[in-house]
Amino acid sequence: MFRFLVRRVFGALVILLIISAITFWLFYAVPRDPAMMSCGKNCTPENLEQIRKNLGIDESIVMQYWHWLSGIFAGRDYAGYGNCEAPCLGYSFANNQPVYGTIMDRLPLTLSLAFGAAIFFLIIGIGAGMLAASKQGKFLDKFASSVSLLGSSLQIYFVGYIAMFFLVGELGILSQPSYTPLTDDPAAWVSGLLLPWLVLSIIFTANYTRMTRSQMVEQLSEDYVRTARAKGLSKRNVFFRFAWRGAMGPIVTIFGVDLGVLIGGAIITETTFSLQGIGRLAIESVFKSDLPMLLGVTVLAAGAIVIFNIVVDAVYALIDPRIRLA
């Protein structure tokens, strides 16, 4: 297990390195000059040169990348901003704020959104899938399958606005989506995020219902489940301790991917509910050609996916002893 983790973490770092390099290179492949944009109307070549120097973009791409990279571990000195402590991801071209600080400001909201919604869609999705599997072919099964098909065909911007219109506007049951840090006021944290959680859950639940149902149905027809019954174990015991154990693997896998994607930024959700999370930050930095911010968000998103992949593999090995991690 230890060797597995060391190797995978090393691999993850390599992946992040490659992703950041590609992002860097792609950014400069677009013919747009960030210095020109912040230089304004009365731009002289001297001004431009000075701005380049201040932003740290007066060197070759390779050197810039190297400085960016070493800044993360050792910090770096900017002509325009002074010393930037490690982990330094640079300063935003758009508003001159430190990238690391901005991301750290936005991250709690995105994490709240992702984990909160995950609790909802895991419980509802897996519960409904199990129920459907235990009532195979009966009304409840067909009902759950139809609802999940409907759910998976819906889009967040559609459900989101409709829900906001009725639940917040017309009926006034839920409050307008907003973010209050959990540590400040837990009740406000919940009430502000309840609507986004529910809407996100509607979309994700369907996947988990269908996945859980099909996995459980498959496992329940396995020989070892029959053997467990032949030993005199009850249906319930076999259902939860044997079939569910086997069904868990693929569900953990898609959950890892979903969580990674959500932490990388639920762009549409955050936009729909006007929440200032990582997703919004990513979109804005694209529109503003804000390379340092874009890089920071990209590396965070990639990092989340890579880390959850490692976690998934480790959890998978815990579930299924046939998988050896080395």
Added chain:
Amino acid sequence: MTSTEQQPFLSVRDLKVHFSTEDGIVKAVDGLSFDLAKGKTLGIVGESGSGKSVTNLTILGLHDRDHTSIEGEIVLDDKDLLTATERELERLRGNKMAMIFQDALASLSPYHTIGKQIGETYRKHTGASKKEARARAIEMLRRVGIPQPEMRVDDYPHQFSGGMRQRAMIAMALVCDPELLIADEPTTALDVTVQAQIMDLLKDLQQEFGTAIVFITHDLGVIADIADDVLVMYGGRCVERGTKEEVLRDPQHPYTLGLMSSMPSLDGPVDVPLEPIPGSPPSLLNPPTGCRFHPRCAFVEKVEGGLCSSEQPVLTVLEGRGSACHLPKEQRKELFADSVASRHN
């Protein structure tokens, strides 16, 4: 079956198991009866889809209840299993009656250690503690011949070899000293030397505990080794039954004869060609009229009036010996002998 004075321990009477499927009703078992005394072994022979396995899953009550209709009677030691509640069955399964399956790798849980799987059965039926169950599991593993059971008890099934897995499965089935053991092709997936070891093990354990065994196989060689009585199934019905010696020495049904002709003999001449039974097993959805074996039978024309395709032959049993064939008894011996002789030429 052999000794009439013994009260049958397991008695199956006119068992019918029908599945409803989208295409119609599958008559997997269609009127099967047999008895089994304690300490005896009944071998059930037949091709795939002849209803062997279904019969035994039905005894344990492990069939899909929603899509199965069952008629007849299964009595185990004065207890009618077909009217028993799920609760009652759960108490019997693994305890009084246990089953060994064919594919031990697929039939053991990949997620639990061998020791846990054996101990679990023990705990369920005896209420033993975890510690006691583990000790019992080690004891059982030793008894079925697993070396270093104290260490292997914590292994997972995939860490065992094929033969060891089947031994572990037997240990699991026997952990509560069941009185009835159903072995569904337990040696089919194993190579011959391991197969012989497993058979010896089963025989030893039977001697020790007086277990009644229902042994399902398609291998007549295995039957010759382990069974006291033999029941030959075809298309969900019993076509021939008797003691092992009676059935193997003097088959009365063309299907049994066919099975034997398709098996190599070690003591006969080497150049005798094997003769497969032509055709394939009947569809149980839409079984042939009359005798279910008649489309594949070599002796159809010897029976007058096309009786084979129009009328179902009745299984007439006399002192445990019987067969279901329209062919007149006195003709069979001669015809069968001719058929065997023609192979030798």
